[in-house]
Amino acid sequence: MGMTKTIFSGFGGQGVLMMGYVLATSGMYEDKHVTYLPSYGAEVRGGTANCTITVSDEPIASPVASFPDFAVLMNTPSLMRFEGRIKPGGTIFLNSDMVELRPKRPDIQVVAIPVNSIADRLGNARGANMVMIGALVQKTGLVSLKSVIKSAKSIFEKKGSKVHRMNTLAIKEGAAFVDGELQA
Amino acid sequence: MGMTKTIFSGFGGQGVLMMGYVLATSGMYEDKHVTYLPSYGAEVRGGTANCTITVSDEPIASPVASFPDFAVLMNTPSLMRFEGRIKPGGTIFLNSDMVELRPKRPDIQVVAIPVNSIADRLGNARGANMVMIGALVQKTGLVSLKSVIKSAKSIFEKKGSKVHRMNTLAIKEGAAFVDGELQA
Amino acid sequence: MKKGFIRINSELCKGCGLCVTACPKALIRTSSKLNITGYHPAEYTEREKSKNRKCTGCALCAIICPDIAIEVFRD
Amino acid sequence: MKKGFIRINSELCKGCGLCVTACPKALIRTSSKLNITGYHPAEYTEREKSKNRKCTGCALCAIICPDIAIEVFRD
Amino acid sequence: MTKQLMRGSHVIAEAATRAGCRFYAGYPITPQNEVPEYMSQRFAKLEDATFIQAESELAAINMVMGASMAGVRAMTSSSSPGISLKQEGISYMAGMELPAVVVNTMRGGPGLGNIAPTQQDYFQATRGGGHGGYRTIVVAPCSGQELVTLTIKAFDLADTYRMTVVLLGDGLMGQMMEPVTFPDPIDPATLPKKDWVLDGARDRDSRLIASLILDPVKMEQFNWKLARKYAAICERETQYESYLLDDAVLAVVAFGTAARIAKGAVNRVRKAGVKAGLFRPITLWPFPGKELRALTRTIKHMLVFEMNFGQMVEDVKISVGEQAAVHFHGRPGGIISTPHEIADAITKVMYRME
Amino acid sequence: MTKQLMRGSHVIAEAATRAGCRFYAGYPITPQNEVPEYMSQRFAKLEDATFIQAESELAAINMVMGASMAGVRAMTSSSSPGISLKQEGISYMAGMELPAVVVNTMRGGPGLGNIAPTQQDYFQATRGGGHGGYRTIVVAPCSGQELVTLTIKAFDLADTYRMTVVLLGDGLMGQMMEPVTFPDPIDPATLPKKDWVLDGARDRDSRLIASLILDPVKMEQFNWKLARKYAAICERETQYESYLLDDAVLAVVAFGTAARIAKGAVNRVRKAGVKAGLFRPITLWPFPGKELRALTRTIKHMLVFEMNFGQMVEDVKISVGEQAAVHFHGRPGGIISTPHEIADAITKVMYRME
Amino acid sequence: MTNTMPKQVFKRPQSLKENVFHYCPGCGHSIIHRLIAEVIDEFGIRDRTVGVPPAGCAVLAYNYIDVDMGEAPHGRAVAVATGIKRVRPDLIVFTYQGDGDLAAIGTAEAIHAANRGERLSVIFVNNAVYGMTGGQMAPTTVLGQITTTTPGGRSALRDGFPLDLSQMLAVARGSVYIERTAVTSPKNIIKTKKAIKKAFQVQMDGLGFALVEILSPCPINWKLSPVESCRWVEEEVVKSYPLGVIKDTTSTQDLVNKVKKGKRRKT
Amino acid sequence: MTNTMPKQVFKRPQSLKENVFHYCPGCGHSIIHRLIAEVIDEFGIRDRTVGVPPAGCAVLAYNYIDVDMGEAPHGRAVAVATGIKRVRPDLIVFTYQGDGDLAAIGTAEAIHAANRGERLSVIFVNNAVYGMTGGQMAPTTVLGQITTTTPGGRSALRDGFPLDLSQMLAVARGSVYIERTAVTSPKNIIKTKKAIKKAFQVQMDGLGFALVEILSPCPINWKLSPVESCRWVEEEVVKSYPLGVIKDTTSTQDLVNKVKKGKRRKT
């Protein structure tokens, strides 16, 4: 796929950094070049958290995404901030549970996913981000779903097998949603 | 006289810096170029104090004297330290009250002056340095005796007319000594 | 008993819940809604409460509010 | 009464005079000579003193000497 | 070892530990807090390691000085303002010939500035921001893996030459995660013995480590000794990367994060048939000036790209003299250029060339 | 005014007072203790002046920062190690565009070194030893009278450009006495009003003086603003002395104390018929590079003489490129060369030239 | 009884700008900002007050408190403030410093400003942690407290004891008023305001160095809810830092200074 | 009674090199050097003691005290010593610091080392002046004292009060032993030696931070004779700095530390 850049953005508590970490780890497992760049800056409080993941077949020059291919936007401020920056032809993955607005640009695709609802239904309220990541990779093929499940395992297993099981399920449900197999 | 360098050296209490200051001020009064360079370095205690005065008709490049024309040496350590550095043909002015040794170099002149005795005799024990400066300028013509008396006035007058008078006397006595008019 | 009321600016509110504990009349609760910045803001609930749970305009809620989201009025 | 004596190294001595004040027997004084470094060193004067002004070797002079110029001996 | 996805600051901390570093003192400052944070955890598990969160950067560098006197591999880390505060200490270590590693994760300045990645401290690092005209070796990594190798190398160089080695990164290097692999850890006990450390005068004369040299003659001798040491380092330790320079007519000269982006730009313009290449100094001091000058036989245009308004460009000018035209493109303040922007800058120079 | 024989440090202090300086904070360090000592006496007699012996150099520079914020002409002085400690503060003042005068009476280093005169802090002064790539104007006096004029000029430049001006001297400059005359004192009340000072938001909006600029775009804009200011200074404010260069075939390039000695050397070799001259940068930053380069039309050999092992020589190289051969003679550590020694060095170069 | 318009009994003080605070939910900084603004309003000194905030979460205090402000490097606020106050003794100068700032890197400046009796009002916000940089140990961190650099909890042996800087400052003879308060309840907040007011009053009376240490919650770094944070301060933190007046020699100073006042400029 | 050889009852300690002291006549530094050397001799620890002298008249202490020595920048001796001691807890590390060094520029380092309870012995030589640099005011200069930067005598209003750093260090919970002595009479010198010995003992027992503040004459800068200098200390200086034990918690610490000892390395 050459080089793709994905931005994840949302409130602090929405697990956006974890999504990025899972994606980057998955890329690494596939022996791709990957970079993970968080927005850092504890010097100012509040606001949204975001991170940029680059997955590439060649060495990565800049880990920054001026014009990301994909954007995973978990709340309204994130949509407002990033909509204008998506590369033409790119895709926004929107947490439709938290964002009522819809992007106005005609040159980008939008995938709206009620990740909170899905996660709630799975009894894993904190797993909305995993639902999203499942949806993202299933839709984009950035990495394989298998790699995502593998990296989730490596990350969550130490937190207990229940957490791990629940998150794996969430990932799969996210993937299933974009396959149209699920309605929230 | 072109450019002449004079080093004054002795124990802390012997007033060597004042001698240098008087000489430099005198030079200034004669509109000569002058520099006064003290040995600084309170970072190490003890030892001798010294200063280098350059009096010149042209601008002075270096205020340092690697090979001084004249050296006024008030104690034995000073003689040991500076004898070797006097310019051939130069002159040492020695406080013969404090220094029993005599320079060994054949290529330099020595003027031995019992400045403490002279000062004591004048009832101005602390004026030994002024005796010496009088002797120095009288012998060398570095500056005129008049200028020295003038600068001593500008320096000592604020300390009271007695101090000033006594020091003027000391200067004159020093000059008289080298003129052979006095024996200590 | 003095009578008062408060006004909460739910967009300034960060849902810290300090006013909720501070109100001696327990007239404030945390909303289940999210505001634009993603917090569950505080809600003033006097209207729902019975007579003897009236706001006195004591301003304790406002004094502790870190975000000056509460204005207090007294009749 | 113990008996002692001291030795002053006049080249180490800086003539501070502290030993002079420290000696309970007043056996030390400042010399009028200068040493090589230009100080008037302390002098031990026991021999000049009368019988009841004997050095006890108490070492008070040495203890206060900043330059360790004094050695103290006791019989 | 297997690959791990790790944040740059953690990579530095882990690599230092594996290099045998057993003393760390530091003070929080964004964007490098992850170094002390990692160290506080990592060293807690080692019997022979000390982590101190110092009361200031000044205290930290001086603690490092002490640990180094006692013979242990020691490190501190900070970011620009904190590094300014360490300058006196670094100068002292130069004067005492003490090894140490100092990490500077540069941020925007001057003053409090911001925490975005910049390269504004090049002069400070390469010219010795402290007094006395000493030098420090400066290495500038541009990837996670190079953080591993250069951190380890920094400790080796520090011990070899008994001097401070500065690892000069920026917030991007410190915050970015990339996959890295680590070599096996070094057991400090196996490192070469140092015969100058303060460890108690047992069966030997007492030792002194000091920078006070009152006699100007001796002071000068010491400085010439340093000058010779520095000359030897210039001779032996320059390190750089050449990328597509063989047939190039223009060389971009850039280090660290800027070099990464420049490489992307070179790839871009190459696709358009533009013969550009990249010269990346890895050691900033000693600066690989001779190697750069050698390029001027074939390359007559150098485009220096820095995340500041012009510092390394001076070293480039000194090196190439008038053998090549030196152009400059700078971004001071924390904006990270895109490869696209640098490609543009290259194209502009090429255009003017014709 | 009549001539006075005065010690360099006292001259600085008196000239500062006459320039309208009304705040001094400093910390003792040899060889410049006479500056605070004089200030403590001088200011005691002025109603509107403040002298503070600070608890450290850090505190001193930050007090100066505060006084400058409040609009008063302010100064601090120190010597090399103490100047290292002030680097963070100087960087902040650059970031806040605050005027101040900082005197560095250089001594031998690195570390504690010694107190003999050297020129080892040229890099630190001209490249900004602190973080963030700022610049400070640097003036280098070489005589008592120039201490008067350059100290006064330093305050004027500081106010004009709202930045730190470093007066770079050494122990010799500070300790030597020469006859000097002073201009009449300036009444601070007559100085141009500053419209940015913190003096209470009376009948106006509240003001802010800060260096924190979180947004990289704005930070960059600010840095470009600084860059433009610096470029303007380079255009307007370079100052230098030419001595016997018209017919010269070799130019000695030296500043401060070294230049004085070099002048003596030039006089010496001239007597022997050697056509040497002296180029003396008075502002070290901005470096009079254009003027120096202009000389290369006729002069093909430059002998740089510094009391260090080679710093200004880089600026000379950058300036002359390959239009002249650049030779170097250095004495690091506090030995004051004789004119004789430099004359020898000149002769050697001339010999090789032929 | 006639029907009157409802009267607003609590509103934003005038000396506070309209900006939304950037602080985390439940952070004490914004409460303290408001109190300072109220005090400035009440004294009517907005037009002759200058604030000095150094690095720390509250470095942006100038976005809120509407007086002239000059930023200080981390730890150096009292030094900067000293410079301002000495050349403009007619201004009211306060610093606003965190515990990392004042009790770690700025220890020397704090002690010496107090010792010189600089006429400054120091607002010392002790949240037992480095807030801005993400929750590292501060000198004031209490024993056992987990921070990002004391993952196993602060250990006296490795990391030292909670530092009581205010007590040390009280030893300095130039300090005349030092009180420790908290912003954990309306009652404590009211006391805090009184203390701040007194610290300003002491300066206006030219008596000497005044400081209010304020225990202030940092929920995000303590990993507690705002409500829990307040409780933790009141139950635990106060054991290391008991609330109350630590030093108050204003009454005796008053006399001493009556004589000396106005002389500072000359000395 | 048989005639015996006279026995030398006072001589140069072994741990003191033969070099002639560079100090001024009547300076206290060399007395204190000798006492330290005697203590090192008596404990027999010459081969595991490291000294850290910073800038100050006694920066050349290594020319006299015959142990390993590492120079520290002005004010940073305790930080340097901390680095040494933490990586080599088996060594006995002492610093030798002037009042300018410890109580001015090094205030923060002093307080935090004490607070962390670093196992160090600090010899704090208070001569109420900056000796090495030629007699400027120190934080410890007493009121009215004339120095080169207080030509009219130290004024509380302009220059601050005499700073009692030892009292402040006593507030730090990691300090276990602090005593103030003088070297102005044989009796005081003997007490000083005892105090130094205890400060070393405290370190050897691993109890915490120990400091001896020693009032020491600086005749040259005080412009008094050595004898007058001693009298001035005993009559005037002690009013600002009373002699005696300021803090001693060694007996209680003993118990606390028995449990913890040896654990520092790990923590």
Ligand SMILES: Cc1ncc(C[n+]2csc(CCOP(=O)(O)OP(=O)(O)O)c2C)c(N)n1
């Ligand atoms: C010289 C320097 N060192 C470190 C920093 C990074 N820094 C910024 S604020 C801060 C401390 C914050 O803690 P505190 O003072 O307690 O304020 P808080 O944020 O907790 O209110 C630090 C270490 C800096 N800006 N400058």
Ligand SMILES: Cc1ncc(C[n+]2csc(CCOP(=O)(O)OP(=O)(O)O)c2C)c(N)n1
């Ligand atoms: C950073 C720095 N500032 C200043 C100095 C100059 N200096 C050397 S020693 C000293 C203070 C001496 O006073 P003190 O510590 O009391 O020791 P004393 O000489 O009185 O024994 C100073 C200021 C220095 N060496 N380094």
Ligand code: SF4
């Ligand atoms: S003003 Fe008092 S009673 Fe009314 S809501 Fe607020 S706290 Fe409750």
Ligand code: SF4
């Ligand atoms: S105290 Fe203020 S910010 Fe907190 S919940 Fe109540 S209204 Fe909201």
Ligand code: SF4
């Ligand atoms: S040992 Fe005692 S008695 Fe003898 S000289 Fe010394 S002080 Fe006097």
Ligand code: SF4
């Ligand atoms: S105490 Fe020592 S140095 Fe002083 S006078 Fe006596 S012997 Fe000499």
Ligand code: SF4
């Ligand atoms: S980190 Fe702590 S101090 Fe900073 S804003 Fe958040 S809660 Fe407040």
Ligand code: SF4
């Ligand atoms: S200046 Fe003072 S402290 Fe220094 S050696 Fe002389 S008497 Fe001793």
Ligand SMILES: [Mg+2]
């Ligand atoms: Mg804090």
Ligand SMILES: [Mg+2]
């Ligand atoms: Mg002292």
